[in-house]
Amino acid sequence: MEPQPVIRSVNIGTARPTEFSAPGVTGIDKRPVTGPVAVAAPAQGSGVTGDTICDPRHHGGPDQAVYAYAAEDLADWALELERELPPGVFGENLTTEGLDVSGALIGERWRIGDALLLEVSAPRIPCRTFQGWLGEQGWVKRFSERARPGAYLRVVEAGPVAAGDAVRVVRRPQHGLDVATVFRAVTLEPALLSRLLPVAELPEKLRDKARRRAGAKAD
Incomplete structure (x- = not known):
């Protein structure tokens, strides 16, 4: 029997x-915190209490409430x-253990503890902020080629989260x-863009981008 996936660490960041x-x-420099942290659906910013989003144009909001x-x-x-x-060094709010985060399906739901319900x-x-923070030459290219990006999650049901909490798909x-x-599809392999279009659980902004790029590719 495979071990139960768990939250290894809950991480929050302050503006630097x-x-x-x-x-x-x-707020990319996120550090582990002890004790339960409340998570709720945000209108903007982070869904994790105490966490800081400094550029709401590109981060945070309902579809990017939590990063794992x-x-x-x-x-x-x-x-x-x-x-x-x-x-927390990659800017993630939740560091998981025993869970294939990048292999999770769009729309997949995780019950964390007894109350919190998140949706991939x-x-x-x-x-460039990520690259500058890590200080690794050509980091964006290397990260993109690996295609292990981690997942943003939206909050379906609010609740607390703490290190050691079980995660159930x-x-x-x-x-x-x-x-x-x-x-x-959205980085190095645009031939995959058509696969995104029928998936309603994707953020509409991302689906619109896929439609435009797929249309331009077809032309």
Whole structure:
């Protein structure tokens, strides 16, 4: 029997100066916190209480309320980069263990603990802030080629989350479109864009982008 997936760490960030984003500050430097943290659907910003979103044009809001990344993928990157990558270093709110986050289906739902219910909505797309924060040469390209982006989640039912909470996958849609495939479609493999169009659980903004790019490709 496979072990129960769990939340290894809950991470929040405060605004710190940066030269790599337009606002001049970023909340990407997220640190583990102890004790339960309340999570709720935000109109904008983060859904995780105490977490800071500095550029709401591109981050936060209902479809990007929570960002999750797998501890196993962090460990792989740590080996490749030959440096320590602690929980939260990729800007993730939830560092998971025993869960294939990038292999999760769009619209898949996770029950965390007894109350919190999250729904997988989209992949994380790397940006210059991420590259500047890590300080790795060509990081956006390397991250894109690996196609292990982690997942944004929307809040279906509010509730607390803490390290050690069990994660149960309680819904898996039939369409079969996973986070990694969406990421590949919108980054390096536009031939996959048509697979995004019928999936209603994707954010409408992302579906519109896929329609435009697929249409331009067809022309």
